[in-house]
Every structure is written in structure tokens, then in C-alpha cells.
Amino acid sequence: MLTNAEFYRVSKRGHLVKVIRERYLRDDIETGLDQPLPDEASKISKIVNGPHFLIPDTNVLLHQMDILEDERVKFCIITQTVLEEVRGRSITVYKRIRDLIRNKSKAFFVYINEFSSFTYVERLPGESVNDRNDRAIRKAAIYYHQLIKEKRLPVHVLLLTDDRKNLELATSDGILAFTSTHVLCVDTTA
Numbered sequence: 001m002l003t004n005a006e007f008y009r010v011s012k013r014g015h016l017v018k019v020i021r022e023r024y025l026r027d028d029i030e031t032g033l034d035q036p037l038p039d040e041a042s043k044i045s046k047i048v049n050g051p052h053f054l055i056p057d058t059n060v061l062l063h064q065m066d067i068l069e070d071e072r073v074k075f076c077i078i079t080q081t082v083l084e085e086v087r088g089r090s091i092t093v094y095k096r097i098r099d100l101i102r103n104k105s106k107a108f109f110v111y112i113n114e115f116s117s118f119t120y121v122e123r124l125p126g127e128s129v130n131d132r133n134d135r136a137i138r139k140a141a142i143y144y145h146q147l148i149k150e151k152r153l154p155v156h157v158l159l160l161t162d163d164r165k166n167l168e169l170a171t172s173d174g175i176l177a178f179t180s181t182h183v184l185c186v187d188t189t190a
Helices: 058-063 080-089 091-102 129-151 166-174
Strands: 002-010 016-024 052-056 077-079 108-112 157-158
Touching: 052 058, 052 077, 052 108, 052 129, 058 080, 058 091, 077 080, 077 129, 080 108, 108 129, 129 157, 129 166
Parallel strands: 052 157, 077 108
Antiparallel strands: 002 016
């Protein structure tokens, strides 16, 4: 599947230039669910019983990175949308999240949602970039929920967001969504 983004920009010389960006959407992008789930799944949340995958949004990565680096937090799905947004805002946080992704014991997985035919979303007219990115993250969370339901895996998908509007929209879409302070209540005495 092919999508096009067309827009006009002014060159350095003042000429109007038409820019066309083609994006090829695929349906064979790895989700990370084909690997067997380890016995010790992430059970850091006291809200949801049982193992769960965490899908954090950009603000959680930018402002709650220390909690995600805790050794008890495992099985995070980082969307490409979030990763690119973090890279644009803070290169130090981006490097820290890349280190977590490389750490096999943490089991962080990058899902390439921007090139998936199941999760790609186009920006709507009048929609801000931030709202479009939030919608893309919610769509990825819905997609993972459907995949886990189809495969009958004993795992929940939790969307972590500190954005009140994104939280309300996610819960109205039927996504298990919580703020990072509610979900990641890490007992530091343990």
C-alpha cells in the first residue's frame, strides 16, 4: 500500500517547490509477540492483575525515564512515533531508551507503527502534530490488544500517558490507559 503526502515549500531562492513524500505501508512488520513470553512478566502495576505490556507515550519517556529504567519494569513496546518524537526533543533521553532497548533482560521492543498498514494514521486537516501522534499511539495500543486477544495470550496491554486528553480518548476507545503515577507505583522498599 502506498500513501502520499504532498505539500509546497519555499526554497532558499524564494521559489515555490512541490514536495511529494511516498510512504509504503506493509502488513508484515514484526510485533514482538511471536517470541515466547518469559515466565517472569512485568507485574509492576498494582492496578492490573497478571502480566502486562506497557506502551508509553512520549511524555512518559521524557519525564518518567527513571521509573522505566527500574529493573522490575519489563516488556515495554515503544512505538516508532514515540521514539522519533523523543529523539527530536531530548537526545540524552533517546540514548537512554536505546540502551534499554538493547538490554535483552528488559525485553523492550520497538514497533514500527509508521510503516504498518494496520497502525498508520494520517494527519487530519486542522489536527496538530501532537494530537496525530497521540492518535497513532492509541491505534498501536488497540492493534496490540487485538493481536493478544487473537493469540489468546494471558497478557494485558497498558497505555501509559500523562496527558489528560489522551487518557480520556484512550479510555473512550476501550484501551486500558493509566497515568504513569497510577501504574508504576514501584515499592522502593522491596
